[in-house]
Amino acid sequence: MHPLTIPSAELTPAIHLNKEKETFLIEGKSLIDDPTPFFKPVIQWLHEYSTDPNPSTVLTIKFEYYNTATSRELLDLFKILETIPGSKIVWQFLEDDEDMEESGQELAELVSVPFEFQPY
Amino acid sequence: MSEEILKALTQLFAIITKQDGGVSENERQFVIDFFQQELEKSAIEGYLQLYDTISGYTEQQTKHVDDRSNKLTSVKDSIKTLAICKKINKTLTQKQKVVVLIKLLELVSSDKHFTPQRMEIVNTVSTVFNIAQEEYKLIEAFVTSDQVGTLNYADILIADEGTQSTTPIQKHIHAHVAGHLIFMRVSSVSMFFAKYIGEDANNLNGFIMKPSRVYLFSHGSTIKTPDGAALYYSDLVADFNNEIHTTKLSFIANVDEYKFGNGVIGIRDVKIAEGPGKLIGIMGASGAGKTTLLNILAGLEKPGKGKIKVNGFDIHKDKKKVEGVIGFVSQDDLLIEELTVYQNLYYNAKLCFAQLKEEEIHKLVMKVLEDLGLEQRKDLKVGGVLDKQISGGQRKRLNIALELIREPAILFLDEPTSGLSSRDSENVIDLLKELSLKGKLIFVVIHQPSSDIYKMFDKMVIMDTGGYPTFYGNPVEAVTYFKKATHQVDSNRGQCEVCGNVNPEQIFNIIEAKVVDEYGQPSNKRKVTPMQWHEMFKSNFKASRVEDIHEQPPRSLHIPSRIKQTIIFTTRDFLAKLSNKQYLLINLLEAPLLATLLAFVIKYKSAPGGKEYIFRYNENIPAFMLMAIIVALFMGLTVSAEEIIRDRKILKRESFLNLSWNSYLQSKLIILFLLSAIQTFTFVLIGNLILEIHGMTWAFWLVLFTTSCFANVIGLNVSSAFNSAVTVYVMIPLLLIPQMILSGLLFDFDKLNELLSTKGKVPVVADLMTSRWAYEAMAVHQFKNNEFQKHYYDYERDESIADFKSAYLADELKRKNQLLLDFLEAKSDSIQKRISVNKNILYTELRNERFREGIENLNLTEVFIKNGYTKEIGLLLDSYFENYKKYYQKQYNKSAALIEKKMAFYESQGFNIQQEKNHYYNESLADLVKNTTTKDRILEYNGALIQIINPVFQSPKPGHRADYRTAFFLPEKNLMGILVDTYIFNLLVIWGMTLFFYLTLYFELLKKGVSILSKFNISLKK
DSSP: OOOEEEOOOSSSOEEEEETTTTEEEEEEEEOOSOOHHHHHHHHHHHHHHHHSOOSOEEEEEEEEEEOHHHHHHHHHHHHHHHTSTTEEEEEEEOTTOHHHHHHHHHHHHHSSSOEEEEEO | OOHHHHHHHHHHHHHHHHTTTOOOHHHHHHHHHHHHHHSOHHHHHHHHHHHHHHHTHHHHHHHOOOOOOOOOOOHHHHHHHHHHHHHHHHHSOHHHHHHHHHHHHHHHHTTTOOOHHHHHHHHHHHHHTTOOHHHHHHHHHHHHOOOGGGOOOTTEEEEESSSSOSSSSSEEEEOOOSSEEEEEEETTTTEEEEEEESSSOOEETTEEOOTTOEEEOOTTOEEEOTTSOEEEHHHHHHHHOHHHHHOOOOEEEEEEEEEOTTSOEEEEEEEEEEOSSEEEEEEESTTSSHHHHHHHHHTSSOOSEEEEEETTEETTTOTTTTTTTEEEEOSSOOOOTTSBHHHHHHHHHHHHBTTSOHHHHHHHHHHHHHHTTOGGGTTSBOOOSSSOOSOHHHHHHHHHHHHHTTOOSEEEEEOTTTTOOHHHHHHHHHHHHHHHHTTOEEEEEOSSOOHHHHHHOSEEEEEETTTEEEEEEOHHHHHHHHHHHTTOTTTTOOSOTTTOOOOHHHHHHHHTOEEEOTTSOEEEEESSOHHHHHHHHHHHOOOOOOOOOOSOOOOOOBOOOHHHHHHHHHHHHHHHHHHOHHHHHHHHHHHHHHHHHHHHHTOOOOSTTSSSOOGGGOTTHHHHHHHHHHHHHHHHHHHHHTHHHHHHHHHHHHGGGTOOHHHHHHHHHHHHHHHHHHHHHHHHHHHHHHHTOOSOHHHHHHHHHHHHHHHHHHHHHHHHHOSOHHHHHHHHHHHHHHHHHTTSSSSOGGGSOTTTOBTTBOOHHHHTOHHHHHHHHHHHHHHHHSTTGGGTHHHHHHHHHHHHIIIIIHHHHHHHHHHHHHTSSOOOHHHHHHHHHHHHHHHHHHHTOSOOTTOTTOOHIIIIISSOOOHHHHHHHHHHHHHHHHHHHHHHHHHHHHHHHHHHHHHHTTOOHHHHHHHHOOHHHHHHHHTTTOSOSEEEETTEEEEOSOGGGOOOOOSSTTOOOOOTTOSEEEETTEEEEHHHHHHHHHHHHHHHHHHHHHTTHHHHHHHHHHHHHHHHHO
């Protein structure tokens, strides 16, 4: 399976998805008004991956900021993870960013995938 | 709205308004207004506090921060919004979600503070709510914009003083409105919203419309301008709807008068003119003639004076042109209870659409089921009153579906909501409303509608006792009209100011108000009589005009060929019968049970010593055969007697399709004959097995099957003529007892009332009985063709003829001749009479006689007819009869010897003659068909000698070519000059009778006869 790599830009985060190397990372900030086109290949990649996943999948989310529209896309991504056995989300946030920590906790309540919170 | 949802909404409001600089006073006021609408006063405080906390309003107040700079939405708020929307998604319907979205947009636009952050949140909410992006854009534009020119959407309609729309695709109507009234259709949920931009105080359902506020424009709503112009929901919907404009339909009814059968006037002076896309209600007190009016409009009843025209075609005269255009859903269930929901619809579709392929029909049926919310129930049996499998609402919807599937342009429904819960009622009317929006014209008789249902109608026809129309127009206005007419206060308010409810009961309270006597008790006299209401109606309402269209009305009917119809009817009926386990079980077990019972009871140790059972000596065999025939008749009648009665309702519905009556009847016959075949076969099989009747299975079966088929057709005749199953079952003895009386076994045909009987022949009345033909066929066939008798029958026949002639006839003729000789000279009248009778007898007997030795040269005509009888001839004849007797004695001996020889031959071949006879031959039956018990072997009757003994060995002596009549049990019959075996002849007779009664059934002669009789009764009463 081809890895998916999208470098970060002014309004969009960086994506690193690699099945062989077991890297699953979204990092940076998302301010884009209409995030659907941006996240489309990511969702597609995950769908394909879910048909033949690794025994364990750890998706690392390391956001500085994301807007409301992006939150919707994130939820869609996590919903796919729900269908993959052995998946986990590592939610990384700046140590003093309470907002980011709490938003992660709220998201964790909306999906059944286990969350791990890591301040950095 | 639940507490949970209200809490969620409050949070949403707060999150949105806290973005980009916090809450403004206007926005907070909007939220308070919203709470005031939804909550009682005491609860508002709590929710407002929640709002203030989350939105940061409290902080704003204390810290006096007025930082209106653009800050990014916090990620926490984003996720919170998401969580709230997900929660709302789980509880609210799509319609409610649209309302929530509009509320959010209104909140934002209350202060016109449209920042990207706020709009982004609202947009996200709409996406999570699964509202299409285009629709969101439409809603956003409608709520936020005050500029008519910017609203370039096909789902926007502007009503103002202008003459045309300001943008290319937006719709426009001209109305006397200061400013603009803007309407929006959200087509995914079929909802309409209204908004007013301007200075006037317009009135929506009795409330003042605040400018720039969005209002739900629900079913039955009306907007009135101060000038008095009114915009009705129904008109507006029509303006939005293209389909209505493309449907070419006009329905014009002028019913001047309709009289019931007893002469009472049922309906007077009703004029209705409607186009496509209308839902019309018919209301009235009980007995006002609502159903009658509906039946007349649908063409089920013919008005005495007046015409009903669809697109200019008279529905009674140009039946062909309007075929399939009208649909009718009666108050009764018109379902086939034994079939599943799917099957009911499927076979109905098959009968309507001959041109569609199997797959297309399946798709169509599934689509209709889905539209009506029945797809989950599709494999459930409909069930009867006692074993209901689907609910009343579902039954009703299925009834409607049966008519909907063929998409009639005009649909009539008689009380489709009676007996339904208010929820189900609303669903049904919702469905009808939707259909009307697709361009159908729908008439509904409705009783005690709820406010919501009442408002959904586009027009209401209100009838008063005696068939007087008293109102025809907008439903809500009916209330104000009647209030005004009786000078009530508050008369220009049709609906409740607070809740928007209309109370249709009010109308009837006013119409039927009674005069109060001096003690305050309401009397029987009405304040306003139906006639007065009608006069008022005539002076207040002018018949509206409808564009009279003169092209073929739209229709989609393709009726299959007759043969295909037969196949469809048959499979449908067959499946219905198969699924009715009780019916099937009873009908299939009935015959074997009766056969076992009967055969068991009449089987006894019949051998001469009483040691064992031997078929030959069973004296009950003749009676068994009669019972078998009665059983066949009985089963045939009972199985068919209810058939048409049960289907009558379904036939009524299908009468709109003009299906073939012949095909229907044939399908009935196919199934009934099949059932009869099975029943009679099992009966014969078991009966014959137990009683050890050998080699007769197929022969008996064919007779019984034929008899049963005849009974089937008789049963169908009765079933088509009478209107209750009870009457039909009471008829059964009336049909069966004569069959028993005149079967020929219970009562000897020669010993019946002189009015009926002819000696030596079966009476004509008995010839009308199937039982007699069937019995004769069975008895003669068993006797003549059983394995034992068939080898000797011909010899025995010769033997019997010779025996009769030598032993009885020779002496008798000799005596007759002696009388002639003795009284040759006598002149007295009485003797002359005897003489001429005797001459006649001698003439007939001798003319057909083969043995002529000694009288070869005698001219019989000369001697007996032309007075040529002399003493010489008399003496010659006397000696001839001596020879005659001797000759036939010899013949008899010859035949007897031949029989013995043949028996000896068979014995030498290893046959045990006695055993064979025990096996196949029955003594009682032989006695019966040989008539050995009779006292008189020979009888003189009407100037002829009649042989009474041995009918089964006689030959018919037809008087003319078409003379079929003979004595009972003759082995052959005359069929137009050809001798036909009795078995075959009798079967042909029964099938002939069956055909005859099929024709009476086809032309419904019995039904017509019965209806003439019942009319006669009524006129007697008067």
